[in-house]
Amino acid sequence: MPEPDKLQWRSDLGWPPHSPADPADPKDGLVVHYDSADQGLADKEHSSCEAYWNSTRDFHTGPSRGWADIGYCVDEATEILTEDGWRTFAGIDEGDLVLTLDHRTGMSRWQPVQAVNVFPAMPRTLVRMQGRGHSSLTTSEHRWPVERTEGLHGPVPPATTRRWATTATLTRTDRLQTAAPCADLPREAKWTDALVEAVAWYWADPGPDGTGLHTAARLRAALHDLVSEPSHWEEIREDEHTEFRLSGEATEVLERHAPARVPGPAFLRSLTRAQLDLLLNTVGALGPGPSWRSRAAADAFQFAAVLAGRSSTLENTDGLWSVSPGTRTTTGAQEELATTREPYEGRIWCPSTPDTTWLARREGTVYFTGNSFMACAHGNVMEGRGPFRTQAAQPGGNTTHYSVTLATGPNDTITPEQINAVRQLREWLMEPSSSIDGAVLGHRDFVSTSCPGDEAYGMVQDGTFAEPAEWEDSD
Incomplete structure (x- = not known):
C-alpha cells in the first residue's frame, strides 16, 4: 500500500525530521488513544488540528514533562x-x-x-x-x-x-x-609511509632531541624520501644521540599536513588503518608517553586513536596534556564504575x-x-515520534505496538474520514518495511484508563478500524 493519502511528516510540521526517542521495532499491532478532553476539532479548519498537535508536543517536551519525544540526554x-x-x-x-x-x-x-x-x-x-x-x-x-x-x-x-x-x-x-574500528577509512594510501612517519616526528613534543641511533636512521630515511636532498636538514650528533633541524622548505612540507605541528583532522581521516598505527606507534616510540604542552596536539592524538579503534584518556597534569592509550575497547558498567545520583x-x-x-x-x-501518529477529524495522518521509535515514555505496549491518537474527547465526534485515516495507517504499517501485525487495540488493554473512550474502544472491539481502507487512487 502507498503511504496514507493525507500523511504529514514531522518536517511538514516544522519539527526535526527524526525523533530522538529510543529506537524500537513495534510488530504487534496498532493501539488507539484519545485526548480525554473534548477538542471540537471536527468543526474547525485543519489548521486547528496542526495547532493541537504542535501544542501537544510542546507540552510533553516542555519543563512540566520533559520526556515525550526527547532523546534521553x-x-x-x-x-x-x-x-x-x-x-x-x-x-x-x-x-x-x-x-x-x-x-x-x-x-x-x-x-x-x-x-x-x-x-x-x-x-x-x-x-x-x-x-x-x-x-x-x-x-x-x-x-x-x-x-x-x-x-x-x-x-x-x-x-x-x-x-x-x-x-x-x-x-x-x-x-x-x-x-x-572505523569502517570509513581509506583502503588505498594517499600518502607515503615516509610522510606519515615524518609528520609523527614533527608532531612529537618536545621533538626528537636526543634521538637514539635506531630512530635517527628511520627519520633520516623518511626525510630522504620526503625532500630528497640532505641539504634540507641538519643533524647534530652527540654520542649516541642525534638532533634534526629542518630547512624552511622541509618544514613547509610538514606544515601542510600538521599546521603548528598538529596533524589536521582531514589528514588523519585520509590515512589507512596501517598508517594510523604507524603514526601512533611512531609518536609513542619518541618518548616515555604521548604528551604535549598544546591541548590541540593531544586532541589530535586522541582523534587518531579513535580512528584506529583504540581507547584512550586525555589528562592534564601541571600544564602538560597527556593521552593514555587503553588496551581494552569496553568498560564494565557496574563492575568498574561507581554510580551516584546528583x-x-x-x-x-x-x-x-x-x-x-x-x-x-x-x-x-x-x-x-546512543506518540507516533495522530489521525485527525479531516482524515490527515500526522507523524509524531514516527516509525521505528518507542511510542511514549511510559510502559504499556510502547515498544511492541505503534500508537495513534484520535485527538478526541468523550463527547467529540469520530468522523468517517478519521476512521479511514486509521485504517490507511494500519495497512501502511503492515507493509514489509515495518510489517506490523494487523491487530488493533485500545490503550485500556494495557493499563487501567478510560482511553481511548467508550465510542472509540467500541470500534476497536467490533473491528471497525481493521476493515479495509478506502484510497483515493483505488479506482
Whole structure:
C-alpha cells in the first residue's frame, strides 16, 4: 500500500525530521488513544488540528514533562566527535558529520547529525558513572549500546551479544564500548609511509632531541624520501644521540599536513588503518608517553586513536596534556564504575543520528553512547515520534505496538474520514518495511484508563478500524 493519502511528516510540521526517542521495532499491532478532553476539532479548519498537535508536543517536551519525544540526554560538559574534531553541543549543526557506532557490526562510521536537541536548564537529578577511563553524567533513561554476556549459569557456554540498555537498566554483565574500528577509512594510501612517519616526528613534543641511533636512521630515511636532498636538514650528533633541524622548505612540507605541528583532522581521516598505527606507534616510540604542552596536539592524538579503534584518556597534569592509550575497547558498567545520583540545573542535550549513537567525550574519557501518529477529524495522518521509535515514555505496549491518537474527547465526534485515516495507517504499517501485525487495540488493554473512550474502544472491539481502507487512487 502507498503511504496514507493525507500523511504529514514531522518536517511538514516544522519539527526535526527524526525523533530522538529510543529506537524500537513495534510488530504487534496498532493501539488507539484519545485526548480525554473534548477538542471540537471536527468543526474547525485543519489548521486547528496542526495547532493541537504542535501544542501537544510542546507540552510533553516542555519543563512540566520533559520526556515525550526527547532523546534521553547528557550534560553540557559532554562533547561529540565531528569530522573536524571534538565539539560541544553549541558547536554542531544539523548536517555535520559525527562519528557513530553501527551497533549491528560493532564498527564506527561517519554520519550526519539529523537534529541537535537541547532542553532548557531546570532542576534535575542526573546519574554520574565514574571510573578509570570513564566519566558520564546522564539522565536515567539515557540509552547505551552495550555488549552483554548472557547464559552465565546455563548449560551452554556464555555468549556475548549486542544489546541496548538505559543508564537505569544497565546490568552487571553489560560493558560500554569505548572504541571501535572505523569502517570509513581509506583502503588505498594517499600518502607515503615516509610522510606519515615524518609528520609523527614533527608532531612529537618536545621533538626528537636526543634521538637514539635506531630512530635517527628511520627519520633520516623518511626525510630522504620526503625532500630528497640532505641539504634540507641538519643533524647534530652527540654520542649516541642525534638532533634534526629542518630547512624552511622541509618544514613547509610538514606544515601542510600538521599546521603548528598538529596533524589536521582531514589528514588523519585520509590515512589507512596501517598508517594510523604507524603514526601512533611512531609518536609513542619518541618518548616515555604521548604528551604535549598544546591541548590541540593531544586532541589530535586522541582523534587518531579513535580512528584506529583504540581507547584512550586525555589528562592534564601541571600544564602538560597527556593521552593514555587503553588496551581494552569496553568498560564494565557496574563492575568498574561507581554510580551516584546528583542534582543538576544546567541544560541537557543529545544529537539525532541515523545509527542513534554517537561518540562522546567527557573529562577526557571517550565512549559510544546512543506518540507516533495522530489521525485527525479531516482524515490527515500526522507523524509524531514516527516509525521505528518507542511510542511514549511510559510502559504499556510502547515498544511492541505503534500508537495513534484520535485527538478526541468523550463527547467529540469520530468522523468517517478519521476512521479511514486509521485504517490507511494500519495497512501502511503492515507493509514489509515495518510489517506490523494487523491487530488493533485500545490503550485500556494495557493499563487501567478510560482511553481511548467508550465510542472509540467500541470500534476497536467490533473491528471497525481493521476493515479495509478506502484510497483515493483505488479506482
